[in-house]
Amino acid sequence: MKFYLLLFLFLILMIAVYFTGISPIWYVVNLFLFVGVVVAGVTTIKFNLFLTAQSSIKNTNNEVALTFDDGPDTELTPQVLDLLREYNAKATFFCIGSKLKDNEANVKRIVAEGHAIGNHTYEHSNTFPIWSVKKMMLSIQKTDMLIKDITGLDCVLFRPPFGVTNNLIASAVKQLGKVAIGWNLRTMDTYKSSDKVIATIKKKLLPGDIVLFHDTNPNILVELKETLEYCKIKKMNPIALV
Ligand SMILES: [Zn+2]
Structure with missing residues (x-):
């Protein structure tokens, strides 16, 4: 390492x-x-100092990977899915385990419409990086079991809360055989204005990028629509991670 x-x-x-x-x-x-x-x-997860995370994709066909963290959100996730469907775009949703039960229909819809689901821990706790490896593994496994119950899928993808990594998280990821996913384009959508988020996308988005959004951000719909329009103009193809 x-x-x-x-x-x-x-x-x-x-x-x-x-x-x-x-x-x-x-x-x-x-x-x-x-x-x-x-x-x-x-x-900075893409530095891969503690674990090897995938923070970009191959762009053989001008692909980009849009990812949505911290959902599913009862109000926003269905609207995000509507927009993705309108543009025939696929994406990846890193879901918080504790939110899954109240959003079973959304979770099923994510899968049914060809998107990917990733594990974002059960609690998304601020203190997750200093938990014991055993406690981390239980949180990840609990989320995996819920995803399996709802969708029938074995969830492989994992993104640590806040993209924070250390040796403990690396150990949990390795023992559970998860594929860690980072990003190389952070939109800062949880605290920047929509104008700034959209400006960042138009200035920086390139084929091969993994983009971090949140489907809990109240401005996500306008930001996503502009992003999808931009992808259309630039002939970039939003795909789900596999
Ligand atoms: Zn998160």
Whole structure:
């Protein structure tokens, strides 16, 4: 794993500073660099520091992957599905387990209309990254079982809450045989205005991108419509992850 290589390099450099007798300031510089890279790795899933996540797709036919986190939402998810159907677009929904039971019809519809479903933990807890591996696995398995009950499908895809990764999450993902999915285009749709989200899409979206949206964001419909229009103009093909 890249993290252990980084840790090894950090220790080697610390030892090198000790034996070469250069200024002790280099201990601090090395420590800051190490902590900086680790923080970047924890918060940026596409760096693959702790686990290998898929953060882009092959774009052999101008494909893009639109992904929707934190649903299903009783009000918004059906409207998101309507829009996707209107444009003949496919997408992937990373669902929170605790929301599945109240949205069984939406979950069935996601699958029936050719979209993919991913696991986004049962609770989507802020403290998920510091849970024990066992507790993480139970949360993921509980969600998988609900998806199986409702759709009959074995869910393979997994996206950690907030895209935060560390060694514990990497261990849970590995033990459960999940395929971790990140993104390489974050729209910041949960706190930026629709104008800004749409501007980001038009400036940055390229074939091969995995885009992060939320089907709980009240502005998702206008943002998605503009995105789908943009894809149509640029002849990009929104597909579901498999
Ligand atoms: Zn989330």
